[in-house]
Amino acid sequence: MSAGEAPVQTATRTYRPSMGMGWWLRKGHYFWYVVREFTALPLALWLLWFLVEIKRAGGGAAGYSPHGSTAFVVFSAVCLLFALYHSITFLSLAGVIIHVKVLERPVSSRLIVASQFGLWAVASIVIGAVLIGFGR
Amino acid sequence: MAEKRVIIKATRFDPDRDEAPRVQSYDIPFADESMVVLDALNYIKAHVDGSLSYRWSCRMGICGSCGMMVNGTPKLTCNAFLRDYWPRPIVVEPLRNFPVIRDLVIDMDDFMHKLKSIQPWIIRKQELPLGAGEHRQTTAQVDEYRQFSQCINCMLCYAACPVYGLNNEFLGPAATALARRYNLDSRDEGLKLRLPVIASSEGIWECSFVGECSVVCPKGVDPAKAIQQTKLDTTMRFVLPYGNRE
Numbered sequence: 017m018s019a020g021e022a023p024v025q026t027a028t029r030t031y032r033p034s035m036g037m038g039w040w041l042r043k044g045h046y047f048w049y050v051v052r053e054f055t056a057l058p059l060a061l062w063l064l065w066f067l068v069e070i071k072r073a074g075g076g077a078a079g080y081s082p083h084g085s086t087a088f089v090v091f092s093a094v095c096l097l098f099a100l101y102h103s104i105t106f107l108s109l110a111g112v113i114i115h116v117k118v119l120e121r122p123v124s125s126r127l128i129v130a131s132q133f134g135l136w137a138v139a140s141i142v143i144g145a146v147l148i149g150f151g152r
Numbered sequence: 153m154a155e156k157r158v159i160i161k162a163t164r165f166d167p168d169r170d171e172a173p174r175v176q177s178y179d180i181p182f183a184d185e186s187m188v189v190l191d192a193l194n195y196i197k198a199h200v201d202g203s204l205s206y207r208w209s210c211r212m213g214i215c216g217s218c219g220m221m222v223n224g225t226p227k228l229t230c231n232a233f234l235r236d237y238w239p240r241p242i243v244v245e246p247l248r249n250f251p252v253i254r255d256l257v258i259d260m261d262d263f264m265h266k267l268k269s270i271q272p273w274i275i276r277k278q279e280l281p282l283g284a285g286e287h288r289q290t291t292a293q294v295d296e297y298r299q300f301s302q303c304i305n306c307m308l309c310y311a312a313c314p315v316y317g318l319n320n321e322f323l324g325p326a327a328t329a330l331a332r333r334y335n336l337d338s339r340d341e342g343l344k345l346r347l348p349v350i351a352s353s354e355g356i357w358e359c360s361f362v363g364e365c366s367v368v369c370p371k372g373v374d375p376a377k378a379i380q381q382t383k384l385d386t387t388m389r390f391v392l393p394y395g396n397r398e
Binding site: 029030031032033035039040042043045046049053109112113114115120 | 165167168170172173224248249251252253259292314317318360361362363364367374376377380381383384
C-alpha cells in the first residue's frame with residue numbers, strides 16, 4: 017500500500033439472525049419433517065414398555081398380558097400409526113438414495129421404491145408368521 | 153384507468169445506525185406483467201431510494217447473485233414474477249441463515265470457505281502433458297454428474313436448510329452437491345482428498361434429510377440426493393471388502 021492510499025474498508029458489524037424456536041412451523045415441509053423425526057421417540061418408548069412386559073413374562077405366562085392393559089393397547093395403536101408414517105416416508109425416499117446399475121443402466125427410482133415396499137411386506141409376513149407360530 | 157401498483161416491503165439494515173433490521177415499504181408502479189422482483193428493486197433504487205443495497209448481475213438466472221427471501225421463500229429475484237404475488241404486498245428479505253451486511257446483502261464468506269474446502273475442480277494424480285490430448289468422456293459418463301454440475305452457487309439451498317440455520321458448521325447442500333459432481337466425474341481422481349471434509353461429522357452426516365434444499369433450487373439440482381447418495385457410498389467404502397479402492 018502506498019503512503020497516500022486509504023486502507024480497505026471492511027464491514028465492521030453484521031446482523032446475525034437467529035432461527036427462533038418456531039422455525040418448523042414456517043412451512044408445511046418443515047413441519048412434516050419434524051413429525052417424521054419425532055415419530056422415533058414414541059417408537060422408542062413403546063419398545064421400552066414392551067421390554068417391561070417381557071420382563072413380567074419372567075414370572076410366568078400369567079404375568080405376560082400386554083393386551084390386557086388398555087393403556088398399552090391404545091399406545092400401541094398410536095405407535096403403529098407413527099411407525100407406518102415413518103416407514104412409508106423412509107421407504108419412499110429410497111429411490112433418491114439408492115443408486116444402482118444393472119447391465120450398465122441405472123435402475124429407475126420407482127422400481128427401487130417398489131422393491132423396498134415389497135421387501136417390507138415380505139419381512140412383515142415372515143415375522144408375523146414366526147410370532148403366530150410361536151404363540152400357538 | 154388507475155395505474156396498477158405494487159407494495160414492496162424490503163428489509164433495511166444500516167450497520168452504523170441500526171441495532172436490528174427494519175422493514176421499509178415502497179409503493180411503486182407495476183407497469184409490466186413481465187416485471188420481476190429484481191425489476192422492482194431496481195425501480196426503487198433508480199427512482200425512489202438510491203440507498204437500498206442488494207446484489208444482482210445477469211438478470212437471467214445464471215449468475216446466482218440476486219438470491220433473496222421473497223415472501224419467506226428463497227428465490228432468485230430475477231426469476232420471481234410480481235404477477236405471482238400481486239395484489240398482496242411482496243416482502244423481500246436477505247437470504248436467511250446468513251449474517252446481514254447491509255439491507256438485502258448477506259455475508260457469503262462462510263459459503264465461499266466451504267466451497268473451497270471441497271476442492272471443486274478436477275484433481276489428477278498425475279497430470280498428462282498437453283500433447284496427450286483431451287480427457288474424453290462418453291455421454292453416459294457425463295450423465296453421471298450432469299445434474300450436479302448445474303449449480304450456480306446462489307445459496308438458496310443454504311437459506312432453506314434448517315440444519316445449516318441451527319449449525320453453521322455444517323458443510324451444507326451446494327458444497328456437497330459440487331463435491332459429488334467432481335467425485336462422479338470419470339476424469340477426477342480427488343475423492344480421497346475430499347473425503348475428510350465431506351465425510352466428517354459436520355459434513356454429510358449432519359444432514360437429516362429435510363429436503364427443502366432440493367425444492368428451492370432454481371436449476372433443478374437435487375443436493376439432498378447428492379448428500380444421501382454420498383452417505384451410502386461412504387458407508388459402502390467402509391463396510392465392503394476392498395471398499396476403499398479407488
